[in-house]
Structures are given as structure tokens and as C-alpha cells.
Amino acid sequence: MKRTRTVIVAALASSLLVLTACGGGSEATGATASPSSSETIVIGSANFSENVLLAEIYAQALEAQGVTVERKLDLGSREDLVPQLQDGSIDLTPEYSGALLTYFDDSTSAVSSADVYRELTEAVPEGLEVLDQSEAEDKDALVVTEETADKYNLFSISDLKDVAGQLTLGGPPEWKTRDDGVKGLKRVYGLDFGRFKTLDAGGTRTVASLKNGSIDAADIFTTDPNIATEGWVVLPDPNNLFAAQNVLPLIRSDKASDTVQNALYDVSNKLSTDKLTTMMVQVTMKEREPAEVAKEFLTTQGLV
Structure with a gap:
């Protein structure tokens, strides 16, 4: 006799139709002319497509605010990226709250989004910080x-x-x-x-x-x-091995200017799990370039 399994479909049927269907971007928060800026940010990404996409979203949102961005994409795993943040090779990378907390504190028992984020802000070593987390989660x-x-x-x-x-x-x-x-x-x-x-x-x-x-x-x-x-x-995770994994920026503290923080806050405020899933349909199933999908997302959200 079959019991009912949890199979994640996550509203992908509608996601497969069109990326802009989840845009909802009538609130144009960033559509005005970009201010000039002398800031430069080096963005690094991990070596998987979603992280490359997120790095592109961050990069283009910052560029829209006049920040000069250098991209170093597909660098490797967290174990490669964090040391490069600490030695100044890169300044910013997209991260996932629960996994990052475990990296810095493998004794943590935090599971919920709020608890994970609170502990993470305390666990991040001096010289680095996490900015506001988004609703978007990817475990x-x-x-x-x-x-x-x-x-x-x-x-x-x-x-x-x-x-x-x-x-x-x-x-x-x-x-x-x-x-x-x-x-x-x-x-x-x-x-x-x-x-x-x-x-x-x-x-x-x-x-x-x-x-x-x-x-x-x-x-x-x-x-x-x-x-x-x-x-x-x-397969469901009843013992909570995989904690909350909200998308958020990990940045060098000396690069977290008001301009940079505000631009990335606007991204996090607009980013949801459904929107991220929809974009990943475009990248993985439709084989579109992450930079193109990122631009489309930011445009529909009024951020560029």
C-alpha cells in the first residue's frame, strides 16, 4: 500500500511558461538615472549555475547605481570563496544562510530562518558581514x-x-x-x-x-x-539536517557602503523562491545566459 510522498513541484508548471509572469514589477524603485560612483566591487560566484545567476543579479543592480563591477564567476566552492573574501581577492559573493552558518560554526543547532540569520550575523568573522537576507530560499x-x-x-x-x-x-x-x-x-x-x-x-x-x-x-x-x-x-528531512537557506550577500565590511547596501537590499526585497525557481527554469531548461535572465528579472522589478 502506498503512502503519500512529498514531491517538490513548487509551482513549476506556471514557471515553465514565461519568466516575466512572476515579475510583478510595477513598483519602479530603481528606474531613475543612475548616480555616478567611484566605487569598485569584485563579485565572485560559486561554481554552479544558480550562484552565477545571483552574482549577475547583484552585479547588474550595482552597475545600475554607478558602481564599477568586476566579475570573477564560477570560482569554486564556499571553501574557495571565503578565503578569497578574506584576502581581498573578491569583495562580494551570493550566499545561503544555513550553509554559511555551518561553515563558520559547525556546532550550531539553529534551524529557522530568523534563528539562522541572527546566529550568522554573530558568527561571520571580523572584516566580513552579511547584508539583509531575501525571502528566496534554496536548500x-x-x-x-x-x-x-x-x-x-x-x-x-x-x-x-x-x-x-x-x-x-x-x-x-x-x-x-x-x-x-x-x-x-x-x-x-x-x-x-x-x-x-x-x-x-x-x-x-x-x-x-x-x-x-x-x-x-x-x-x-x-x-x-x-x-x-x-x-x-x-526526501523530507524530519531531523532538520538542512537548515533554512535564505539567499543573502556576503561582503567585505570595507566595501559595504550605503550605495552598495541599498542596491543589494532592493534586490533581496524583490527576490523570492518562486522568482528564483522561475529564473532557474530559464537558465537550466531553456539554456539562456545567466546575464540575460538577470537583466530581465531586474527590469521587471524596476531595479535597472
């Missing part, structure tokens, strides 16, 4: 195919405990050591997967591997439209 998720869920009677991550040894888990290389990755799955759920296959951060290699069956479970972001289009199952 890591443990995803399996419907066939795998049926075969092993999987309804949450907990159900993997007795079968994980027979399965191959796929994810980015940093997941092998992160507390919200392989280590956390073992600590929180007692999972010992038979094999870990190093792939990318929820990107094309991970998606292809889950499709072709070379892995049985994957770390895929919840805004990925492939989840809905492929009918994959997002």
Missing part, C-alpha cells in the same frame, strides 16, 4: 527517482538507514567533509552509503547521473526544475 536536498523510492519504500531520509549501504550517493566534492553533507547524514540519520561519487554542485553531471542510474541518491538544490520535470522525489 540542499536528498533526491531519488520515483523508481528508487518505490523499490526501497522511501518516504523520508530516515528510511534510507537500512538500505544506504546498497546505494551510491552523488554530490560535489566538498559534500564528503561538510557537516551538512556526508558527515551530517551519518551523524543525524546514521547513514553509511555504499559509495560516494564525486560530481558537481547540483549541476548537469549530478542530474545526468541520477537520470542514467549511475547514482541512486543525489544532492540537488530544491529550486532545480529537473525535480518537477523528471518526477523525482525530494
Whole structure:
């Protein structure tokens, strides 16, 4: 007898139609002429498409306010980016609240959006700061195919405990050591997967591997439209291994001028999970350039 599983569809049917449908940008907050500015910001991004998209949104919003922006995109993982922020190689990067908090404080037990953000503001080391977080959230998720869920009677991550040894888990290389990755799955759920296959951060290699069956479970972001289009199952996380993951800017404190903070606040104020998911449909399914999709979003929101 089948119980009901939680399958994230996240209103993607309407998202697949047109990006501007979620725009709602009649409130033109940034459509006036841009002020001149001598500021320069170097924006870095992680090596997955959503983070590149977010970096482009930040970059174009800042440029609209007269800030000179240098882009260093697709640099690597958080473990690569934070040191570059600290040594001044880059000034700003899009981040995710819960994962960033765990990076700075792996003993945290914060789960809710408010608690995670409060602790994060205290955990960020001197010289760096996080600006206002957005409503938009994108979590890591443990995803399996419907066939795998049926075969092993999987309804949450907990159900993997007795079968994980027979399965191959796929994810980015940093997941092998992160507390919200392989280590956390073992600590929180007692999972010992038979094999870990190093792939990318929820990107094309991970998606292809889950499709072709070379892995049985994957770390895929919840805004990925492939989840809905492929009918994959997002296994619920009853023990809250994956905390709130609100999108927010991580910036060098000496670069957080009023102009920069105001521009990025306006972005965070307009960015929602639905809008981010819709944009990711355009980037991943429609294969549009992140810069083009970013410009369209900012235009519909009245920010450029």
C-alpha cells in the first residue's frame, strides 16, 4: 500500500511558461538615472549555475547605481570563496544562510530562518558581514527517482538507514567533509552509503547521473526544475539536517557602503523562491545566459 510522498513541484508548471509572469514589477524603485560612483566591487560566484545567476543579479543592480563591477564567476566552492573574501581577492559573493552558518560554526543547532540569520550575523568573522537576507530560499536536498523510492519504500531520509549501504550517493566534492553533507547524514540519520561519487554542485553531471542510474541518491538544490520535470522525489528531512537557506550577500565590511547596501537590499526585497525557481527554469531548461535572465528579472522589478 502506498503512502503519500512529498514531491517538490513548487509551482513549476506556471514557471515553465514565461519568466516575466512572476515579475510583478510595477513598483519602479530603481528606474531613475543612475548616480555616478567611484566605487569598485569584485563579485565572485560559486561554481554552479544558480550562484552565477545571483552574482549577475547583484552585479547588474550595482552597475545600475554607478558602481564599477568586476566579475570573477564560477570560482569554486564556499571553501574557495571565503578565503578569497578574506584576502581581498573578491569583495562580494551570493550566499545561503544555513550553509554559511555551518561553515563558520559547525556546532550550531539553529534551524529557522530568523534563528539562522541572527546566529550568522554573530558568527561571520571580523572584516566580513552579511547584508539583509531575501525571502528566496534554496536548500540542499536528498533526491531519488520515483523508481528508487518505490523499490526501497522511501518516504523520508530516515528510511534510507537500512538500505544506504546498497546505494551510491552523488554530490560535489566538498559534500564528503561538510557537516551538512556526508558527515551530517551519518551523524543525524546514521547513514553509511555504499559509495560516494564525486560530481558537481547540483549541476548537469549530478542530474545526468541520477537520470542514467549511475547514482541512486543525489544532492540537488530544491529550486532545480529537473525535480518537477523528471518526477523525482525530494526526501523530507524530519531531523532538520538542512537548515533554512535564505539567499543573502556576503561582503567585505570595507566595501559595504550605503550605495552598495541599498542596491543589494532592493534586490533581496524583490527576490523570492518562486522568482528564483522561475529564473532557474530559464537558465537550466531553456539554456539562456545567466546575464540575460538577470537583466530581465531586474527590469521587471524596476531595479535597472
